[in-house]
Amino acid sequence: MPFSRPGRRVAIVAGVRTPFSKSGTALKSLSAIELGRACVAELVQRTNLQGESVDALIFGTVVHSVLAPNIAREVSLIPHLPKGVQAYTVSRACASANQAITDGADQIALGHADVVIAGGSESLSNVPILHSSGFSDALVTASRAKSLARRVQALSRIRPRDLVPVTPAIAEPSTGESMGQSAEKMAKINAIPREAQDALAYRSHRNASAGTADGRLSAEIAPIWIPPGFDVAVSSDNGIREDTSLEALAALKPVFDRRYGSVTAGNASPLTDGAAAVLLMSEERAVSLGYTPLGFIRSYAYAALDPGEQLLMAPVLAAPVALQRAGLTLADMDLVDMHEAFAAQVLSNIQGLASRAWAERAGFREPVGEVDPERLNVLGGSIAIGHPFGATGARITTTLCNELGRRGGQFGLMTVCAAGGLGFAMVIERT
Numbered sequence: 001m002p003f004s005r006p007g008r009r010v011a012i013v014a015g016v017r018t019p020f021s022k023s024g025t026a027l028k029s030l031s032a033i034e035l036g037r038a039c040v041a042e043l044v045q046r047t048n049l050q051g052e053s054v055d056a057l058i059f060g061t062v063v064h065s066v067l068a069p070n071i072a073r074e075v076s077l078i079p080h081l082p083k084g085v086q087a088y089t090v091s092r093a094c095a096s097a098n099q100a101i102t103d104g105a106d107q108i109a110l111g112h113a114d115v116v117i118a119g120g121s122e123s124l125s126n127v128p129i130l131h132s133s134g135f136s137d138a139l140v141t142a143s144r145a146k147s148l149a150r151r152v153q154a155l156s157r158i159r160p161r162d163l164v165p166v167t168p169a170i171a172e173p174s175t176g177e178s179m180g181q182s183a184e185k186m187a188k189i190n191a192i193p194r195e196a197q198d199a200l201a202y203r204s205h206r207n208a209s210a211g212t213a214d215g216r217l218s219a220e221i222a223p224i225w226i227p228p229g230f231d232v233a234v235s236s237d238n239g240i241r242e243d244t245s246l247e248a249l250a251a252l253k254p255v256f257d258r259r260y261g262s263v264t265a266g267n268a269s270p271l272t273d274g275a276a277a278v279l280l281m282s283e284e285r286a287v288s289l290g291y292t293p294l295g296f297i298r299s300y301a302y303a304a305l306d307p308g309e310q311l312l313m314a315p316v317l318a319a320p321v322a323l324q325r326a327g328l329t330l331a332d333m334d335l336v337d338m339h340e341a342f343a344a345q346v347l348s349n350i351q352g353l354a355s356r357a358w359a360e361r362a363g364f365r366e367p368v369g370e371v372d373p374e375r376l377n378v379l380g381g382s383i384a385i386g387h388p389f390g391a392t393g394a395r396i397t398t399t400l401c402n403e404l405g406r407r408g409g410q411f412g413l414m415t416v417c418a419a420g421g422l423g424f425a426m427v428i429e430r431t
Contacts, residue, residue, distance in 0.1 A: 014043060027274065057072055059100055123273045135158055179419065274395075298426075304421050318423040323368065392416070
């Protein structure tokens with residue numbers, strides 16, 4: 001049964017994002033909060049939305065600020081929105097923006113809200129740097145000391161090794177495997193050749209480059225003026241390589257298994273800064289306010305598997321459920337947009353969707369089917385465009401809806417893999 005029944009139909013009215021920039025480059029001086037605020041402000045302005053009509057703002061992020069952990073509330077405190085807007089933060093690893101969007105959709109379908117802004121933001125240039133436990137313990141003890149002598153005694157226990165900072169790792173706490181190591185393992189298990197990975201990465205850059213040149217991707221981007229002078233504007237993604245080639249990609253060395261590996265910096269998504277947001281409304285409210293929706297949320301599903309198995313395969317378990325809930329099949333999809341964490345992951349997911357064994361794991365007799373490469377990631381994906389963890393889901397949602405409209409398509413499927421062995425799938429409908 002479609003997601004919109006028995007609840008109300010949920011419309012995706014508009015979407016906006018910042019440029020996506022490799023961490024440590026163009027947007028490094030801006031926090032995730034600042035990126036989110038700029039993105040949401042642009043969304044409100046582009047849609048001529050009255051701030052008073054917004055019932056909630058839901059934002060996703062992965063690397064939370066220690067000083068402001070509820071990024072959604074900080075983003076909502078812009079002049080464009082009243083201070084009474086409900087705002088909360090969600091986190092589902094790389095599917096955090098998807099979680100924000102489906103949370104907002106649920107609230108609308110239930111009749112608890114009519115207008116929701118949902119999305120996410122990430123600044124991987126500004127990850128929190130932690131102290132070692134020895135340094136932290138000494139500082140806490142010194143802060144509680146009741147005399148100068150005891151403070152000095154506590155601080156004297158600090159050793160040089162205690163001063164080494166601890167940076168967050170992109171690794172599974174349960175297994176110790178990094179994302180790249182997990183992708184490398186998937187490539188080996190599923191016999192994904194290096195050549196196929198590089199070919200997918202090349203296609204991602206070519207499609208994203210074409211979409212930027214003709215304005216399809218550029219139209220979704222809100223230029224960001226860089227402080228403190230605000231005299232320089234960043235208006236395009238800086239990870240897209242229009243000049244790349246299969247030969248250049250083939251020349252890159254494997255990163256995670258230097259001897260036998262196939263995952264390189266060229267066939268993986270880069271660490272990225274950026275924000276993205278969409279405007280959701282009940283169908284009735286969208287009509288009454290005069291908006292023409294980009295599309296409607298037909299269905300969605302989440303799934304999970306053992307992180308120690310194939311970390312990024314859970315979309316294969318989520319997709320058949322989302323399609324079943326939509327009452328549709330893969331053959332009905334005009335476009336398919338898969339998050340590209342790694343080319344090895346995308347190709348493994350494609351393989352899994354055509355596998356009877358994976359279908360049976362998801363509780364189905366027949367596999368989802370073969371993904372038509374001509375309908376897949378037609379404007380490129382995260383390998384080229386970039387991947388701010390908390391924002392990617394909203395970026396894909398916007399791009400998929402816009403491209404469905406341009407092509408006169410009716411249905412689109414999107415999938416997102418995420419750390420922790422999590423997966424997401426959503427069916428978008430245009431009518």
